[in-house]
Amino acid sequence: MxxxxxxxxxxxxxxxxxxxxxxxxxxxxxxxxxxxxxxxxxxxxxxxxxxxxxxxxxxxxxxxxxxxxxxxxxxxxxxxxxxxxxxxxxxxxxxxxxxxxxxxxxxxxxxxxxxxxxxxxxxxxxxxxxxxxxxxxxxxxxxAMVAKALDNPRHLGEPIIISRNDGDGGDKPNAKRRLFAVDWQEDLTTLSLQLYEPIIYTMKQHEVPPEYISASIYRYAKKWIFCCNSKRETLSMYKRKSQRNVIETLEKLLPHGRELLPCTLLFEMLRFAVDLEASSGCRHGFEIRIGKQLDQAKVNDLLIPSQGYAKEVQYDIECIRRILKVFYGNYDDASGFITVAELMEDFLAEVAGDMDLMIDTFISLAEMSMAAALGPKRNLDGIYRGIDIYLEKHAYLTEKEKEQVCKVLDFRKMSVEACEHAAKNERLPVRVVVQVLFMAQLNLRETLARAAYDDDKPGEEEDEVRVEMEKMSIKVKELEKDCHEMKKEINNRQRVNKGKLSLWSEMKRKFGCSSSTNTDDLHCPTKKKKLHPKWGI
Missing domain, CATH: 3.30.710.10 (Potassium Channel Kv1.1; Chain A)
Incomplete structure (x- = not known):
């Protein structure tokens, strides 16, 4: 030509x-x-x-x-x-x-x-x-782009609204955005990382509103990482390295302000960082941002896959621990503490039903839930519920292992209803049941002592109650001794025949319960109860 x-x-x-x-x-x-x-x-x-x-x-x-x-x-x-x-x-x-x-x-x-x-x-x-x-x-x-973004930050796309009602938040337009939609425009996220990175960095330096920058960064991750992995296909080494570079770069660009992105979306970015084996600095950066707004998280958000461990340890306990540490170091609202305590209790109950959850992993989670609950001075009913679920789903545990699981419980900080359920719970080890009964005795004694202090002239009725209390104390000590002997006997046997009295039948006999096989004839408060729908009791 x-x-x-x-x-x-x-x-x-x-x-x-x-x-x-x-x-x-x-x-x-x-x-x-x-x-x-x-x-x-x-x-x-x-x-x-x-x-x-x-x-x-x-x-x-x-x-x-x-x-x-x-x-x-x-x-x-x-x-x-x-x-x-x-x-x-x-x-x-x-x-x-x-x-x-x-x-x-x-x-x-x-x-x-x-x-x-x-x-x-x-x-x-x-x-x-x-x-x-x-x-x-x-x-x-x-x-030119920075000047236009400062004049109208909507060039970067709409900020992602954090919804307090639907829970998830997400990249969806609100009613105002749908009604007054702007003309279609080219998306900054279509550029390669080598162009996108310096543009976003410069916009941050010139103080373009961070909520718009954060939304653009999330959409970039969604386009270049999340969507590419939606089919769960095995990535080539080159593709995996490329995506790792993207997530690490985006973490550095992402502003650190609170509530710039919904907590669920931050957890999503963290999961991909873990899956792509991003640097520890990258993962820690997401953990810090999550920790600052952990009170917005949901139970499923905490199901972070473990990295570099065997299949049976599928939850990253240390990651959750670090996030909690960030939260308590950056938050001072009492309502937020209560919300996170409830979150940890619900999370414990969620994972407790996992048949593959190792006992050490569960105990670590229970200890973290305990620490979260003690902050706002709440009762430990939620933690007891999680332990009860774990014992039910892992009925094969030995008596010693069950005692290890229950060590985190403090019955002094459980409600009366929870203690009553624990006293009748056949899944709990005998030693724990005795502790519950003993704590019930101490609580009753303290209640009577306060009542006596308030009334200078106690009546004959209160004297009779005190006498009954002394009798109960003696009976509890005898029960603890009998339980100890029974436990030794059980440990010496390989299996207990079904025809013989069970441990709990023996316990009922000690309390003076009827031995009738008809449940309608039983006059014992230890009759089995279904879990209460309110909190699993």
Whole structure:
């Protein structure tokens, strides 16, 4: 194409496309070509042009201009066109009305004033990014974008609203956004990371509202990481490394303010960071942001997969511990403490039903739940509920293992209803039941002591109660001794035949219960009860 009758024809191959150019026409527009021909009129320019990065479409525009044809400029081709004309020296110093000045004028008048056109131009610069930066085009685009974002941050997309009602929050428009929807615009998240990172960093430096920046960062992660992994396909090593680089970069860019993103979305980013084996600094950064607003989390958010452990240890206990530490170090609202305590109790109950949950893992979670509950001085009924569920689902545990699980319980800080249930709970080890009964005795004694203090002249009725209390104390001690003997007997047997009295039948007998096999005839308060729907009791 563009063949001339001149004997000075130059043949150039760009990619798979062949160009036939006139040396004199090209030299009249290009200072670089003119200088080479001046040194050697027979110089082969093919090697020179091959060293200049350009695609065939861009080189065709240059060739058309040199041969006097019209050049159709657009946002999609203007950046590589400016870079190539700059490399060839097609400026006003060499020739009036040259290609470089025309292209720059188009760039300034048609591209920079429009957000959409800037995004299109930047996308076209991916293959020649180094030249784009050297020429100064990227800085010009960057300054224009920052100015537009400061004037109207909605160019970055709507901020993600944190809903207090539906719980999840998420990337969805509110009613006002749907009613007054802006015209469609190019999305910043379509740019590659090497372009997106400096743009967002500069916007942060110029204090573009952080809620808009945070929303853009989450959408970028959703586009380049979450959506790519939605099918749970095995990623290649290159793809995995690329996504790891993305999540680590986004964590550094993400502002640290509270409530810029819903807690659930932060947990989502943390899970992908764990799955992609991102750096500890990246994971810790997400943990800090989550910890600052842990009171907004849901139970499912805490189900963070463990990394580098066997299958049976599927929950990252240390991660949850670090998040709790951040929360208590940055929060001072009593209502938030109560919310997190309830969250940990619900989480304990959720994982307690997992048949694969190891006893050490459960105990660690129970201890964290205990610490959270002690902060706002709440009762421990929720923790007892989780322990009861764990014992029910893991009935194979030995008596010693059950005692280890129950060690975290403090019956002094359980409600009366929970203690009553524990006293009749066949899943609890005998030693624990005795402790519950003993605590009930102490509570009753303290209640009577306070009543006696309030009344200077106690009546005969109170004296009778005291006598009964002393009798009960003796009976509890005898019961503890009998339970100890029974436990020794059980440990010496391999199995107890079904026909013999069970341990709990023996306990009922000690309390003077009827041995009738008809449940309607039993006159014992230890009759089995179903779990209370209120809190599992």
């Amino acid at each position: 563009f063949k001339s009758a001149s004997s000075t024809e130059l043949e150039v191959h760009v990619g798979s496309v062949h160009f036939g150019l006139d040396k004199e026409l090209l030299a009249s527009k290009s200072a670089k070509v003119a200088a080479l021909l001046k040194e050697n009129s027979n110089a082969d320019l093919s090697c020179l042009l091959r060293d200049i990065p350009a695609d065939s479409e861009t080189f065709e525009l240059v060739a058309r201009f040199c041969h006097g044809y019209a050049v159709q400029m657009s946002s999609e081709n203007i950046v590589p066109l400016i870079c190539l004309s700059f490399q060839l020296g097609m400026d006003e110093n060499h020739c009036n009305n040259n290609l470089l000045s025309k292209a720059v004028t188009f760039f300034e008048q048609r591209v920079l004033p429009s957000w959409n056109e800037i995004i299109k131009a930047l996308r076209s610069s991916e293959k020649s990014l180094q030249q784009t930066m050297q020429v100064g085009l990227f800085d010009a685009c960057l300054q």
